[in-house]
Amino acid sequence: MPRLLIAGPHRYADLARLWHRFVVRELVPAFARLQLQVQVNIFCDGNADRFDPNLFPEVRLSATGPGKRDFMEFYDAALKEPCDFLLFLDADTFFLDGDWAAAYFQAFHDPKVAAVSFVPRKGAPAIFALLCRVESYRALPVPVLACRYEFPERWPQGVNLQPGDFAARALVASGKTIVSLGPAESAEHIANFRSTTGVRSSREHITRAAGEGVFWQVFAEQSAYIAAAYDNVLLGCLYEALFHEPFAPDAAGTPLGASATVADLTEVLKEVRGTKQLEFLRESFERSRRAVLRMAAREGVELSLPPFLGTEAFPT
8 A cells, every 4th residue: 555644844833733633634534545554744843842742643743853953854854754655745734625635646647747736836846735756756866855055156146946946856857747736726725824933933033042122123124024924813813713722822821922913913014114015915914814714614613803904004
């Protein structure tokens, strides 16, 4: 029986708990119906002591160590696991329809197909949700999935390849195929958020090194941070509805205190004036709002979301 490993790196147990809920309900049974032996691995990329195994049934928890010191090394370490296929799944990517995902497994009937990319990055295959034929990736030189710079002597004109980009290009050059779904189909079946872990870890590290004031200065200047913090607000609404516990709490237990609270975002948005930045945030907020409401509908719960768009907190 072919073996499928579903693997994802997680730094925060609350987000991992949401991820686990969707993986075990949607993906595991759908792929098992294809006569695949399915296993799930959560890599604890920090805060391993906060991952209670009792909250993650049917999952193997693994911690950092030699050969997997962080999530980047974890990707290559996962390729060495005893499996035939491997689904890399980001911490903030949620499949809403497991049968739809499993239907794409038939692509591997073609021996030239090395992977199926369910979530694209700028129209190209990405590692956010990447179903791999393991033997194809193992044939590449190590490190296989690491990010890298090309032409560093011409920096900043160099190319910054994200995790998995170099491998995808090398496989295609060798005659392999990567099935890459378009953004419209992907968004229909997947709720995908970005940098929700990044903004939390950035607050943690910047505050420790330089203080809260520096973090908020950086935060206000980075649209991606603001968008990610809003995503955490949305995921927090769903998390509290499902588990009745605060999401991303700070040391005092304040919900979202380790990311950005609704009050924090309200104050930051009052200072946003650039037309391009406002438009980016409006589009990002609306896209994420639709995604979390679809997650809630799949769970059968109703959410009350904070009204940023079209309010005084988000000027038009």
